[in-house]
Amino acid sequence: MSKNWYPVIEYLKCDECGACVKKCSHGVYNKKKDITPLVVHPEGCVDGCHGCGNICPNGAIQYVGENTDWTPPNGSISAKKGCGCGGGC
Ligand code: SF4
Ligand code: SF4
Numbered sequence: 001m002s003k004n005w006y007p008v009i010e011y012l013k014c015d016e017c018g019a020c021v022k023k024c025s026h027g028v029y030n031k032k033k034d035i036t037p038l039v040v041h042p043e044g045c046v047d048g049c050h051g052c053g054n055i056c057p058n059g060a061i062q063y064v065g066e067n068t069d070w071t072p073p074n075g076s077i078s079a080k081k082g083c084g085c086g087g088g089c
Pocket of ligand 1: 026053058
């Protein structure tokens with residue numbers, strides 16, 4: 001778990017589809033607020049995970065601590081494929 005890696009939503013690009021909230025199983029997003037994605041527990045995010053960012057259709061998610069060459073794929077990576085973080089995303 002990481003305090004130095006967590007998603008940041010670019011709300012001007014977000015169309016509130018809810019995919020990121022649904023995708024994350026680590027309690028990072030507020031699942032009770034189901035319209036606008038809200039990061040409420042950034043410390044729960046898995047270091048290096050791009051699970052939510054990979055399925056965002058609008059490329060609206062970036063990460064604090066990003067140190068890879070990852071760029072938002074605008075949802076082209078299937079949600080079923082997983083994110084590879086090993087955390088069950
Ligand atoms: S899906 Fe992965 S990157 Fe997104 S908030 Fe959850 S743990 Fe963090
Ligand atoms: S997946 Fe992207 S567009 Fe959909 S709610 Fe999350 S940030 Fe917004």
